[in-house]
Amino acid sequence: MPPTTPDPVALAWVRRAIDGVDDAMLLLLAGRGRLARHAARIKQRAGVPGRDAGREARVHARAQSLASRIGLPAATARAMTCLAIDHACRQQGLATDLDQGRQPAIHRMIVPAMHDTSAHNAPSPRHSALLRLIPPPSRLAPLLRVVPLTAQRRLLERAMQRVLAAPLADGTLDFMQGRRLGIEVTDLGLRWVIEQHGTRLTVTDEAPEASVRGTATDLLLLASRLEDADTLFFQRRLVLTGDTELGLTARNLLERLPWESVPLGLRIGLNRGARLARAARTAHAAGRQRT
Numbered sequence: 001m002p003p004t005t006p007d008p009v010a011l012a013w014v015r016r017a018i019d020g021v022d023d024a025m026l027l028l029l030a031g032r033g034r035l036a037r038h039a040a041r042i043k044q045r046a047g048v049p050g051r052d053a054g055r056e057a058r059v060h061a062r063a064q065s066l067a068s069r070i071g072l073p074a075a076t077a078r079a080m081t082c083l084a085i086d087h088a089c090r091q092q093g094l095a096t097d098l099d100q101g102r103q104p105a106i107h108r109m110i111v112p113a114m115h116d117t118s119a120h121n122a123p124s125p126r127h128s129a130l131l132r133l134i135p136p137p138s139r140l141a142p143l144l145r146v147v148p149l150t151a152q153r154r155l156l157e158r159a160m161q162r163v164l165a166a167p168l169a170d171g172t173l174d175f176m177q178g179r180r181l182g183i184e185v186t187d188l189g190l191r192w193v194i195e196q197h198g199t200r201l202t203v204t205d206e207a208p209e210a211s212v213r214g215t216a217t218d219l220l221l222l223a224s225r226l227e228d229a230d231t232l233f234f235q236r237r238l239v240l241t242g243d244t245e246l247g248l249t250a251r252n253l254l255e256r257l258p259w260e261s262v263p264l265g266l267r268i269g270l271n272r273g274a275r276l277a278r279a280a281r282t283a284h285a286a287g288r289q290r291t
């Protein structure tokens with residue numbers, strides 16, 4: 001039969017329904033993640049480990065049983081359950097199977113771009129030795145201190161302007177108008193206070209109303225989207241002080257920033273830089289453990 005134009009009304013209707021189902025799936029996943037965080041708190045209070053292999057096996061078994069009753073392929077159900085548990089673990093600040101390269105093949109197929117797994121794989125000894133040649137951020141701190149403050153500020157302002165161009169232009173960041181948010185890079189000994197004036201972000205000398213504090217590597221992992229804000233705050237690798245409402249608004253916004261609006265070259269640079277910093281940190285930590 002020769003192809004004909006699909007019925008536009010029927011197709012639009014079905015696609016609207018599909019969109020609704022997609023929304024429901026994401027809302028359910030987010031809700032499941034929140035419940036998992038409660039579970040983590042309960043387990044933490046009792047002093048039991050976060051990961052529970054027995055419970056995960058039961059979650060998979062339930063999903064497989066439902067899948068066979070409704071005619072859903074077992075591999076699809078397995079992949080969905082892996083994804084849900086992976087998300088739950090991240091919400092709880094736990095290492096996930098994805099981090100350890102233990103995911104089933106279908107999982108690798110459907111979430112290849114979601115997380116960077118390669119950087120978590122143990123590097124070879126030769127690789128580790130090379131990575132340890134990269135000085136840790138704390139050793140770069142004295143060098144950075146000789147960079148004049150005005151030059152640091154100009155660099156930061158230019159970087160923020162590039163990364164945040166879209167949300168600055170469309171008003172997403174307007175809650176920052178006249179507010180002062182601090183960023184503290186602990187291991188580099190750097191501290192800036194940012195303020196928004198119109199569509200420009202500037203660095204100011206005044207005291208911050210709220211501050212985000214973290215190491216250079218963790219802030220880079222956040223900026224490059226290799227780690228999500230929730231995990232970093234939950235693991236206290238990033239710490240929020242001062243006006244909680246302003247800090248939380250900024251944090252939530254970081255999660256929702258349209259990453260695709262950041263210039264591609266910058267995204268690639270951030271991603272590579274963050275992966276390298278993380279690999280170097282792991283190599284330095286392993287080196288310290290051996291000595």
Ligand SMILES: O=C(O)C(=O)C[C@]1(C(=O)O)C=C[C@@H](O)C=C1
Pocket residue numbers: 036039040043050051052053055056059084085086088089
């Ligand atoms: O049930 C729990 O204790 C949870 O933390 C939730 C959950 C899950 O996502 O189902 C997540 C991690 C645990 O290893 C087990 C199960």
